[in-house]
Amino acid sequence: MILKTLIAASLALTLGTAANAATYKIDNEGAHASVNFEASHLGYSVLTGRFDTFNGSFEYDAANPAAGSVSVEIDMTSVNSNHAKRDNHLRSGDFFDAANHAAGSFVSTGIKVTGDKTAVITGDLTLRGITNQVDLDARFIGEGDDPWGGYRAGFAGTTTIQLKDYNMDGVIGDAAIKITVHAEGVRQ
Numbered sequence: 001m002i003l004k005t006l007i008a009a010s011l012a013l014t015l016g017t018a019a020n021a022a023t024y025k026i027d028n029e030g031a032h033a034s035v036n037f038e039a040s041h042l043g044y045s046v047l048t049g050r051f052d053t054f055n056g057s058f059e060y061d062a063a064n065p066a067a068g069s070v071s072v073e074i075d076m077t078s079v080n081s082n083h084a085k086r087d088n089h090l091r092s093g094d095f096f097d098a099a100n101h102a103a104g105s106f107v108s109t110g111i112k113v114t115g116d117k118t119a120v121i122t123g124d125l126t127l128r129g130i131t132n133q134v135d136l137d138a139r140f141i142g143e144g145d146d147p148w149g150g151y152r153a154g155f156a157g158t159t160t161i162q163l164k165d166y167n168m169d170g171v172i173g174d175a176a177i178k179i180t181v182h183a184e185g186v187r188q
Helices: 002-015 084-091
Strands: 022-026 033-041 045-051 054-060 069-075 103-113 118-127 130-145 151-162 176-187
Touching: 054 176, 069 176, 103 130, 118 151
Parallel strands: none
Antiparallel strands: 022 054, 022 176, 033 045, 033 176, 054 069, 069 103, 103 118, 118 130, 130 151, 151 176
16 A cells, blocks of 8 residues: 555656546567567467567556456557467467457556556457456566656456367367556646
8 A cells, every 4th residue: 555655646746636547658669568478389388489570558547447448459460479380370269360350459448446556457358359357467677767758557467268268279279378568647
């Protein structure tokens, strides 16, 4: 609680007396943000990958984090597991069907603060044209001035989805995928 109060006070000093939600553009150009995934590979190892192209923004008010929001769009053709043949398979109809559904997205529908630096962000995750509600376990990383005259805030969030919920279960059965988002945003 003390940390939340300090953050709110510092934001109020930065913004003046009005403590309103600010819009932050996710800094994917400077590689200060990422959308990563990991999955079991046949039960023997963990396959990791990422999406190289995405964009988004979030609204954040330290005095009222529950009033915030997040919106991210992912270019599904940019999947990168560091193996070209596998990436082509992931883009195929067996998985992301990127030829017909080139964009995936996450749009928050609510935020429940669970601690001084934690929250659950509920939202709609759309893959292959199918939308399901998911919960991201989110953690506030920090905020402050950057060396270029801007102001930044950063968060991390993790969720686990079932491939079958997006009609991707035909090839490897009932598999779960862990998705992790790191979002550093520049206040607009």
